[in-house]
Amino acid sequence: MQVTGLKGVGDKQAEKLAKLGLNKVQDLLFHLPHRYQDKTKITPLDQAIIGQEVLIEATIRQQRLTQGRRPTLLVELEDALGHHVGLRFFHFQASQARQFKRGEQVRAYGELRSGLNGFEIVHPQYKVFSSAPPPLDDTLTPVYPTTEGLGQLTLVKLIKQAIALLKQYPLEEGLNQAWLRTWQLPDINQALLTLHQPQPSDDLAQIKRFEHPAQARLVFEELITQQLTLKLMRQQQVKRYAPQLAASRTANALLASLPFELTQAQQRVWQEIIADLKQTQPMQRLVQGDVGSGKTIIAALAALQAADAGYQVAIMAPTEILAEQHRNHFAEWLDPLGIEMAWLNGRLKAAEKRDMLAKISSGEAKIAVGTHALFQDAVTFERLGLVIIDEQHRFGVHQRLSLNQKAHTDEIENFAPHQLTMTATPIPRTLAMTAYGDLDISVIDELPPGRLPVDTAVLGNQKRHEVMAHLYHACKTGVQAYWVCPLIDESELLDAQAAQTTFDEFRQLWPDMRVGLVHGRLKAAEKELIMQQFKAHELDLLVATTVIEVGVNVPNASLMIIENAERLGLSQLHQLRGRVGRGAKKSHCVLLYQPPLSATAKARLQIMRETNDGFVIAEEDLRIRGPGEVLGTRQTGGMTLRIADIQRDQAWIEPAQDYATQLLEQASPGLVALLQQRWIGEKLEYKHA
Template identity: 55%
Template sequence: MSLSTATTLKLTNLKGVGEKLVEKLNKIGVFQPLDLLFHLPYRYQDRTRIAPIGGLRFGQAVVVEAEVRAAQVVFGKRRSLVVRVQDGTGTLTLRFFHFSAAQKNQFVAGNRVRCYGEVRTGSTGYEMYHPEYKLLNTVAASPLENSLTPLYPTTEGLNQTRIRLLVDQVLPHVRQLPDYVPEVLLQKFQLPTLAQAVQELHHPSTDTRLDLFEQGQHPAQRRLALEELLAHNLSLKQLKQQAQLEPAVAMPLQGHHVEALKARLPFQLTGAQLRVFTELSADMCRRVPMMRLVQGDVGSGKTMVAVLAALQAVENGFQCALMVPTEILAEQHFNNIRQLVNPLGLGVAWLVGKHNKKIREQQLAEVADGRAAIVVGTHALFQESVHFHRLGLIIIDEQHRFGVHQRLALREKGQSSGQIPHQLIMTATPIPRTLTMSAYADLDCSIIDELPPGRKPVVTTTISDQRRADVIARVASACQSGRQVYWVCTLIEESEELQCQAAEDTAADLALALPQLRIGLVHGRMKAAQKAEVMERFKSGELHLLVATTVIEVGVDVPNASVMIIENPERLGLAQLHQLRGRVGRGDQESFCVLVYGASLSQQGKERLQVMKETNDGFKIAEKDLELRGPGEVLGTRQTGLMQFKVADLQRDAGMLDDVQWLAEQLLTYYPENVEPVIKRWIPDGEKYGKV
C-alpha cells in the first residue's frame, strides 16, 4: 500500500475493519487510514525490561516475572483472589477482585508468571490490583516488548490492542508522508522530520526518556506541535487575507458628530482612548473590512471608543450594530448611548428577546428605514426579521461570551449592497499574548492600557466563611453610610439550578440578619424583565444590597456600589473574579472586594486568591489564569472547540509561538502551495474559524 493508495483507501480496506468498527473509529476522529498516523498516544508503558521485586517503588508501572508461591481466596470487605509471588529479590501480592474458579486454578505453586501493573501499598506490603499477566511454560518463553507500549485515546468497544494493530498496518508507509515544512526551514529548529517524529511517537525506542514525553518536551512532540500550531495560525491568517479581498466602504472621518460628542463630554479622554480611536478611524478609512480586537481592562473606557467609531460610520451615512451577551447589558448600553447621541439628533434602537410584539415591530421599523443610526442588541440581531437600512460597522462586545463561529455572522446583514461591514471586537477580559497570537491571529489588536485619572484601585481582601458574621456586619456598615453592596453566589457543581437556589437561600438569610436593609435578588432563571426591574431598582438606589449569581459579571454600572462580596471565589477563574470585582470602584469613593472562601481551599485556590489581593492589573491576572487553568477555560467554555489541539498545548508551547509566526510568514511568502495542505492535515474538516 503506497501513500497515494492510502489516501484513497477506506477504513474497511484495513484488515479486520468492518462497518461497526468504522463507527467506533469515527468517534475518535479517524475517518481514513492516514488519520491513524495522527491518532497519537497519550501515554507510554515500559514493558521492555523486567523489574526486580526487591527494587520496586510505590506508583511504578512495571513488568515483573516471578514464581507463584501461594494462591487463596480471601473474604474481607470484598472477596478477593490473593496470589503471592517471589523472584529471589522479594515478594509481591497480586490481588484480583473479579475472578473465576478457572483463573484461581491457574495459579499453581511453582508456576512462573509475568505480569504488568501499577505498584500499590497494601496490607501485605507491595501489591498489584488486577495486573495484566501471562503464565510462562519456560523461562525463555514470550520475548519482552522491544519498544515502549503506546496507550491511545479510545472509546467503548475499541481496545488498545485493536488500535495498535490498525496503526501498525499504516505505520510502514509513514516515510511517504509529505513534509510541508521544508527542510531548509526545519533546520532552524533542530527538530526531526515529520516521518521521524510520527514513527517515534507510535514506537518510541527503548532508550527514550519517558519524562520528556510526560512533559511534552520530546523532540518528536515538539515537531508535531510546531506544525499543528502553524496550521491553526495559517488558517486564521488565511481567513484575514480572504476578508481583505472583499470590498468594504471607505468611511473617512468627517468629524462633525465625533467632535460634537467630544465637546459635550464632562471629562477628557485618556491618551490610550485617543490612540485606539485613531487606529480604528484609520482602519475605517480603508476599502478593506476592518477586523480589529480592542482589549481594555475593566473601567478603561472601551464603550466610549466604540461610540466614537460608531459616529464615524454614521457620519458617512451608515448604521452601526452593537451586539452584547446579555439583555441587562444591552439595556444599559442602549440607555447610555442614547444619552450621548440623542443630543446630536441621532436615533438609537435596541433589540432583545423580552420586547412585546408592538415594541419589537416599532424597533424593527426604525432599524429598517434608517431612523436608528445605532442598534444595540443581543443574539436577537441575528434573526431573519432584522433588516438594516445600511449597516456599515459591527461592534461585538465581550467576544469571548459568543461562540467562535459567530464572529462573522452579522456580516451577512450588511452584504445587501455588496459591501462588507467593518468589524470591531471588544473585550474587557484581557487576553494573554499567547492566546492573542493563536486564537485571534485573524484580527489586528489594540489595547487601551490606561485607566481614567482619579480612578481608585479596588482593595481586595480574603476571609474565611467561618467569619460570615463579620462580613455581614461590614455589609451593614457600608449600607448605613449610604453605599450599596453586591453579594455574589458562585457556580455550584456546574448546576444553574443549584446556583440560583443558593442565591435565593442567601438572600433569605441576609434578609433575616439585616432586616433594616432593602435586598434584591437576580439570578439566571428569572425572566429578563424581572432581572431588569431589580437591576433598575438597585441602580436608582432603592435597594441597598443586591444578591446575585455571576449574571452581573459583565457591564453592570452602579457608581454608588462600593463593596463586592464573592462567596466561594475558588470556584471561578481569575479573569471572571476580576470582571466581578470591576462592578465596584466605578465612583469616586474607596471600594472593596471581599473574597469569602470555604474550608477546603486547595493550594491552587490559595494561589489564585493571592493574585487577586496583589494586583488589579487585568493582563497580569489573565496570564496567571492561563497558567493555572489553561486556554479553553480562559477563552470561555463555548470557545474550547477553538483550542482542541492533538499535540500542542498553548500554555506549555508558548515559547514556540514567535517561531510559528515566522514560519507562517515564510510559507505564505515562499511556499504558498504548502499552506492549504498543512491546514487540511490538522484541521481536516476544512472549517475555518469565524465562519458560521
C-alpha cells in the same frame, strides 16, 4: 482513505471514531499517545516508588479470596530478595483465580500503591509463567485518548493498521528540508513512527517529557498551519471592500460633552480606529482592556463615525444584562445627539419586535443593540457599515460570519462591514499571537484617574455569618454591596450556597435591609427593574448569580462578596471583582471558600489576593487552565489544536509565523493546501469567517 476502509471498522465503529475527530486513516496517524507505559525493564521492588507505574517480576506465595460486600482476589508475591507485593483484583473470574498457582512466576505492570498489607498493584496487566520468562518489550507501549465504547485495544489495532499503510505509502513532506535541518527536526513520517513506536535507541525520557524532536516536528507543522490559516483569513478580508468613514463631527461633539477626558490609552486606541475606518478595506480590530478601562465610550465614538457617514451599526453582547447595559450607556450619550436606536433581545413582545425590526430594515435606526437575537434571519439592515462585538470569545465563528453577511449589498461587490471586537479579558501575548493572529490588537492599558485598587481578602466559609453581619453594618452607613452565589437554587449535589437561600437569610436576619435578587431565570423586565433600583440606591444589597459578571456599572457599590470562590476561574473572579472600585470610595472584595481547597483553587485565590492587574491574572489563568479552557474551543483561528499547546510550545510560535509568511510570499498554493488538509481537513470553511 476513510477509516471504514480499515479491517474491523463498520458504520457504528466509525461513529465512535468520529467523536475523537478520527474520520480518515491519516487522522489516526496524528492521534498521538497521551502517555506511554514503560515495559522495557524490570523494576526491583526495593527501588519501586509508590504512585509510579512499574513492571515487576516475582514468585507467587499464595492467593486467597477475601469476602465482603464484593469478593476480592488477592495474590501475594515475593521477589528474589524477599520483598513482598500484592496483586488485587475486584473483578475476576474463577478461571483467572486458578492461574495463580504457588511457585509460579508472575510479571505484572501497574501503579504501585500502599495497601493494608504493604505494596500492592490493583488490576495489573500480567503474565504467569513457569519456565522461560516472556521477552521484555523493546519499546514504550503507547496509551491513546479514547471515548465511550472505544477500548484501548481496539484503537491500538486500528493505529497499527494505519502505521502499516504509512510504511507502504509515506505522507508527502510539508516542510522545507533546509528548515528541518536548521531546527534539527525529523521528516513527517519518521516523526510519526517514532511517537507511535518508540525504539530503544530513542530518548524515552525525552518523549515522556514531550521534549523529543519528533514531537517538536509535529508541533511546528501544526502551528505553521494555524498561522497560515490566520494569514489567509486576513488576506481575504483585505480583498473585500468596506465603506470609507470620515472623521465624525458628532463624535467630536460627544467627546466635548463628556464630564471626563479620555485617558492617553483611550485616545491612542481611538486614533487607531479612526485611521482604520477611513480605509476601504474592512477594519478587523480587537480592543482589549481591563475591567473599567473605558472600552464602551470608544465603541460609541466608532458607532457615531459610521452613523454620521450614513451607515448603520450592529452592537452585539453575549448576555441580556450586558446588552442592556450597552443600550443604557449608548442612550445616555446618543439620545441628546438625536441618534435613533433599536433594541433586540429574545424576550421582546411580538409588537415591540416588529417595530424594532422595521426600524432596522428601513434604516431609521442607525444603531441596533442586542444579544444573539441580531443573528436571526428576520433581522435585515438597510446599510450595515460597522459591527461591534463585545466579549467576542463567547461567540462562535459562524455567528460572527452570519452578522457580517447581513451587510451584503447589491451596490458593491464583495462588500464587508468594518468590525470592532472588544474584550475585558486581558489576553496573554502568546494567546493573542495564535488565536487572534488575523486581527489588529489595541490595548487600553490605563485605568481612568482616581480608580483605587480593590483590597481582596480570602476567608473560609466558617466566617460567613461574620461577613454577613459586617456587610449589614456597612450598608447602614451608605455602602452598597454585591453578594454573588454560583447557583440559583439549593442543590444536594453541590456544596454551594444558593442565591435564593442567601437572599432569604438576609431578609430574615435583617428585615430593615433593602435586598434585591438577580439571576438568569428572571424575566428581562424584572431583572432590569431590580438593576435600576440598585443603581438608584433604592437597594443596599444585590444578591446575584454570576449573571453580573460583565457590564454592570454601579459606581457607589464598593463591597463585593463572592461565595464558593473556589468554584470559579481566575478570569471570572477578576470580572466579578471589577464590578466594584468604580467610584470614589475605597472598595473591598471578600472571597469565601469551602475547605478543603485543591492546590489549583489555592493558587487561584492567592493570585486574586496579590494583584488587581488583569494581565498578570490572564497569564496565570493561562498557566493554570491552559489555552483551551481560557479561550473555549471556538476561538482558535478556525482550528482546534490537536498536538500543539500554546503555553508549553510558545517558543515555536514566532518561527511558525516566519515560516507561514515565507510560504505565502513564495506563493506555494499546493503546499498550503496540503498542510491545511492535513491539520484542518473538513473544517476548511472556518477560514472564510
